Amino acid sequence: MxxxxxxxxxxxxxxxxxxxxxxxxxxxxxxxxxxxxxxxxxxxxxxxxxxxxxxxxxxxxxxxxxxxxxxxxxxxxxxxxxxxxxxxxxxxxxxxxxxxxxxxxxxxxxxxxxxxxxxxxxxxxxxxxxxxxxxxGDRPVEQTKLVGHRYSAPSFRIRDFLARNAVPYRWYSVDDEEGGRILQAAGACETDIPVVVTPGGTVLKQPSGGEIADAVGLSTRPAQDFYDLVVIGGGPAGLGAAVYGASEGLRTVLVERKATGGQAGTSSRIENYLGFPDGVSGAQLTDRARRQAQKFGAEVLTARDVTGLEVRGSSRVVTFGDGSEIAAHSVILASGVTYRALEAEGIEDLTGRGVYYGSAATEAPECQGEHIYIVGGANSAGQAAVFFSRHAADVTLLVRGASLEASMSHYLIEQITAIDNVHVRTHTTVVKAHGSDHLESITVCENGVTETLGTGHLFIFIGAAPRTGWLGEAILRDGHGFIRTGPDLLEDGRRPAGWLLDRDPHYLESSVPGVFVAGDVRSQSVKRVASAVGEGAMAVTLVHRYLEEQ
The missing domain is CATH 3.40.50.2300 (Response regulator)
Structure with missing residues (x-):
């Protein structure tokens, strides 16, 4: 050639x-x-x-x-x-x-x-x-095929999983002729959907994320049993930790439940991150960071759910949902946060069928010419509004507070003000979602007055909660579930119960020696991409200090 x-x-x-x-x-x-x-x-x-x-x-x-x-x-x-x-x-x-x-x-x-x-x-x-x-390269891109219902939460979850993991795929509705042909060729029927067909011809019926990851070639199994560092969570903090850990010679493995990037990975455009004066999408930033970590030798495991962490002598042992384990000298918890559920009638039943948490970019083509609503008043909601304004006829931000100034960056507020088809309604909450197979309308309350609005798309950004319940009692957390670290662990100068080392916890160290915390999951952290990346790098420095003490 x-x-x-x-x-x-x-x-x-x-x-x-x-x-x-x-x-x-x-x-x-x-x-x-x-x-x-x-x-x-x-x-x-x-x-x-x-x-x-x-x-x-x-x-x-x-x-x-x-x-x-x-x-x-x-x-x-x-x-x-x-x-x-x-x-x-x-x-x-x-x-x-x-x-x-x-x-x-x-x-x-x-x-x-x-x-x-x-x-x-x-x-x-x-x-x-x-x-x-x-x-x-310039090779024809081999695509995974996905057949499902247009308004189906399981179908949406698989579309989102493939998109966020940068797996080329083509979507077929079961109602389309070609979708029916694929189901027939796969020996499947409507009760089997969603159905995934890999480029190699493997048929997966109602698959889990792990099954899809294995079938399309994503790494899901660790190459070793023991590492210097296990990073749990693939958002900016976890990716930063993986890059710095691997580049400094630590045998590093990063474990992610869904897809690298975390909430930042779903952002349509991040414009205040250092070094990107014209902005960068969360997907682009994530892809570069993941490739950078792998270039230095870090393993990246996808679709692995971590369910336990325990101390066994000098080892820190991480347990997966399937019962398997890996061990390491140290662990960095960078599991981030998940969007809080919107407590309104009908929302849970319609999630994935017109109601979405986060910026579901896979839905952008379906918003063409539509009137859509976004719940939230922070940066993530503002970025989504700017993004969807290029697709939808109208975008309305529903904000519980009196204004955007208290929770959104100034540059985003200026952008939103300048876009003709983006509107802001303050003092407004969603009280009910209506629809049978998919979202058809929402009822909102503005200053005590209710109104029903027709829409097929509602995107929710209403704050976040840490997923830390699996950690057990050894890892101390604050009243909201965020992990306490360093000076925050000291009560009147006293070290936490069970702390046996003759020193105070390092700044990003949890109540278990050798287990460090970075990013949004840490108590009192700054919820910004730049600070998360910085904490990931700083945590690796403290890991080195901890290892030198052993």
């Missing part, structure tokens, strides 16, 4: 030669470097490459070119090679314009000219592009 191609496009011949030279110097052994002097010439070359059946790994295009700028060119190039990774070359003066234009095309990076020395400013970016391309 011919070598995959790295293409560079720049109307300045000197720059074009320079970048091609630097690329050949580093990647010439494994990749063919092609350069073009204009977007039109580059498109002609890409068409010929497509006809020959060759593949394109990455394209670097100058932002400011006559006739066809880099954004327009990359948008056209995506039609020919959608899996090729993309980067913009830009002068410092055009940085802001380039960043704003990145929203038009899913550009992976931008590079400032000049990039001297390339070892620091060019090659790390190209390495990242090539690594991401190798994970997908």
């Amino acid at each position: 011919s070598q995959p191609i790295l293409m560079t496009v720049d109307d300045d011949p000197a720059v074009s030669r320079s970048v091609a030279r630097d690329l050949r110097r580093r990647y010439g052994r494994d990749y063919r470097v092609i350069r073009a002097d204009s977007g039109a010439d580059a498109l002609d070359a890409l068409r010929e490459i497509k006809l020959r059946g060759d593949s394109v790994a990455a394209i670097l295009a100058d932002y400011r070119m006559p006739q066809m700028d880099g954004i327009v060119f990359l948008e056209k190039a995506m039609d020919l090679f959608p899996h090729a990774r993309r980067a913009l070359l830009t002068a410092y003066a055009d940085t802001d314009a380039a960043i704003q234009a990145i929203n038009v095309v899913d550009v992976d990076h931008y590079l400032l000219k000049p990039w001297d020395p390339p070892e620091e400013k060019l090659y790390p970016v190209i390495d990242s592009l090539v690594e991401a391309w190798l994970a997908v």
Whole structure:
């Protein structure tokens, strides 16, 4: 097979030669470097490459070119090679314009000219592009097939599981002809749905998350029985801990119940995270963090439910729902939180059938032209409102409080104010959800006055509760179930009962030595992505300190 191609496009011949030279110097052994002097010439070359059946790994295009700028060119190039990774070359003066234009095309990076020395400013970016391309390449994407009912909670859970774990899949309604054909070929009937058919032809009827994970190739079983560090929870805090733990030489395994990313992974766009001036989706941030952790050697286990944690001598033993165990010198609890249930009549029965907790991005196409409602007044609700405003005809935020200012970031409030089809109703709560097979309407109460509103979609963001009941009594928690750590464990200077070490607990250490806590599940933590990542990294530093004491 011919070598995959790295293409560079720049109307300045000197720059074009320079970048091609630097690329050949580093990647010439494994990749063919092609350069073009204009977007039109580059498109002609890409068409010929497509006809020959060759593949394109990455394209670097100058932002400011006559006739066809880099954004327009990359948008056209995506039609020919959608899996090729993309980067913009830009002068410092055009940085802001380039960043704003990145929203038009899913550009992976931008590079400032000049990039001297390339070892620091060019090659790390190209390495990242090539690594991401190798994970997908230009091979046809083999898709898992899912057949189910449009308004079915089990079908929705599987769609959400596949989407959040970045498993390519295609959805078929049981009412469609093709869905019926697939069921017939699978030897299944309507009572078996949801039905999952893997690319290899394996048929799963009403499968669990673990069964799906095994069938589609997600890692679910640990490679070892004993580790230096077990991280429980795959949100920003857990991923941060896994990256730093593995990169610093600890044998690290991360265990996640559903999908990496946690609540942040469902966010349509995070705009106040350091290093992403134009924002980043939770899915993108999660994917990069997961690949980064695995690059350093961390294992990532998906669809594994942790049900117990106990001390056995110097080991900390984690028990799974199926009764199996793994042990480690230390544990970081980063299990995050789950959305609190909305206590209103009809909500529980219609969950997954028009009522959703969190930003269910898989439902976005179904919201086209619809009137939808979002319950909540914090950042997650605001991000969802901005996201769904691009799909729905109208989005209404139902806020229990008097305003958004007390709970939502200023930048989000400004965005919401500027979007014509997003509305805010304060002093408003949902008291009932109506519908038989799926949500048809909701009854709300605003300042004591009730009103029934027709809608097929209600998204709920009303605070969060920690899932910590499985920990037992040894791990001390506050009155809301969040885990107490460090100084918060000391009562009048006294260490917690059962603490046998001749020192106070470290800052992020729980009431059990060697068990640390990071992120939202920790009592009095700051509920932000950046602080969660920072706590994950800090917890690893304290793990090292604990291990040195042993």
